Amino acid sequence: MKKLFLFFSIIVMPLTALADEAQVRQFADDLAQEALTVVKNDNLSEKGKQAELENLFSNRVDVEWVAQFVLGKYWRTASEEQKAAYLENYRKFVISHYSSKLTSYTNQDYKINDVRQESDDEYLVSMEVTQPGEPNVVMDYRVRQTGAGFKIYDIVVEGVSMITTQRSEFSSVISRNGLDYLIDALAKKAKKA
Incomplete structure (x- = not known):
């Protein structure tokens, strides 16, 4: 019986990892496609594009975890009031800052080169972004499985x-x-973006 269990474990475990990697690839591909659709939409103003991208990313980025990680040791010593103000302003800053940068890109395309599981719930999505007349840009997205689905936690x-x-x-x-x-x-930076 133990041998049978071991045999099925050896067969099923890699298949589970492949299924998870396929789901992460789909998550990354869907996000990139949705972002490109917004950016290439000529019916939206720059502000409209930015608002759409902010909405898109706010649901797909683990902003609270990132905010705490970025603050590091200062998170532990911050007052509850400071934590709340920081989280609110960091969320606005990071989402508006990065979405505003994307609104000017209209001729870009991308290719997902690889998806690799790094731990039980963390994955690395390797992507290459192309734009005519420019060198390709290699980007990696670090993604984790959360209770609310997959979320990006680093670029x-x-x-x-x-x-x-x-x-x-x-x-x-x-x-x-x-x-x-x-x-x-x-x-202040969030308001400028």
Whole structure:
């Protein structure tokens, strides 16, 4: 009986991983297709495109986890009021900042090169973005399975991690000027985007 269980475990486990990787590939492909549809929609103004992208990404990015990770050790020492203000302003900043950057891209296309399971619930989606007359850009999306489905928790462009870079930048700002200064700066940047 143990041999039979072991045999089926060896057969079924890789199939489960392949099914999960296929679901993650579909998640990434759907997100990219939806974003490109918005960006290429000539009936939407720049502000309209940005609003659509903000809505799209707010449901697909694990903003709360990212916000806490980026704040690092300062999250543990922040007051409840500071945490609430930071989360609100970080969410607005990160979603508006990155969605506003995408609105100017209209001739891009993409190809998903690989999806790799990195742990029980974390995956790496390797993608290549192409634009006529420009070099291809290699992007990796780190995705995790949450109770609310798959969520992106990091974007790595040409080997540079968004969350690691932000963590370093935010730590520097906080050590010089304090957490309240960072919260105000995020609010101002979100309004500009």
